[in-house]
Amino acid sequence: MNNKIQNTVFYILIIDGQAEDHSKLRDIINKQIPQSYIESIYSEEESASYFRNMRVAPSFIVLDAQTQSNSLRLTIYMIRQNEQLKQVPIVLVNSDLTLNQKRELKFLGVNEFYAALSNPIEMRILTNDIKSRWLLPRGE
Numbered sequence: 001m002n003n004k005i006q007n008t009v010f011y012i013l014i015i016d017g018q019a020e021d022h023s024k025l026r027d028i029i030n031k032q033i034p035q036s037y038i039e040s041i042y043s044e045e046e047s048a049s050y051f052r053n054m055r056v057a058p059s060f061i062v063l064d065a066q067t068q069s070n071s072l073r074l075t076i077y078m079i080r081q082n083e084q085l086k087q088v089p090i091v092l093v094n095s096d097l098t099l100n101q102k103r104e105l106k107f108l109g110v111n112e113f114y115a116a117l118s119n120p121i122e123m124r125i126l127t128n129d130i131k132s133r134w135l136l137p138r139g140e
Contacts, residue, residue, distance in 0.1 A: 010036040012130070013058035015047055015075060025062065025093070032127040044071050047078070057084040060134050065095040073108060080109040089134040093126065
C-alpha cells in the first residue's frame with residue numbers, strides 16, 4: 001500500500017472490473033475529489049491478499065457487479081466480516097440486477113447500486129454521492 005494514503009483525506013478502494021472502467025472511475029473521482037487516493041484490485045486473489053494484509057481501511061469501496069457475478073457475495077461477505085471494514089460504505093457499479101438480487105445484496109451489506117459506468121449521468125450521480133453521502137463527515 002502506498003504512503004500517499006497518509007497524506008490524503010479519502011482512500012477509495014475499487015474491486016474487480018475492467019481496467020478501462022477503473023481508469024474512467026479513477027479519472028472522474030480524481031477530478032471531483034482531488035484529495036483522494038484510489039487503489040484498484042483486479043482479481044479474487046488480490047482481494048484475498050488485500051484483506052489479509054490490510055494496514056489502512058478505505059473510506060469507501062466500489063465493487064463492479066459485472067465481473068464479480070460468481071464471487072460477488074463472497075467478496076461482500078469477506079468485507080463485512082473484517083472488523084475494520086464493517087462500517088465502510090460499499091457501492092455496486094454496473095449493477096444490472098433484479099430487485100430481488102438487490103435486496104439480497106443490500107442484506108449482505110451493499111449500501112447503494114449504480115448503473116453502467118459508461119453512462120455519464122450515472123457517473124455524476126455516483127461522484128456526487130461519494131462526496132455528499134459517503135465521504136463527508138456528517139453535518140458538513
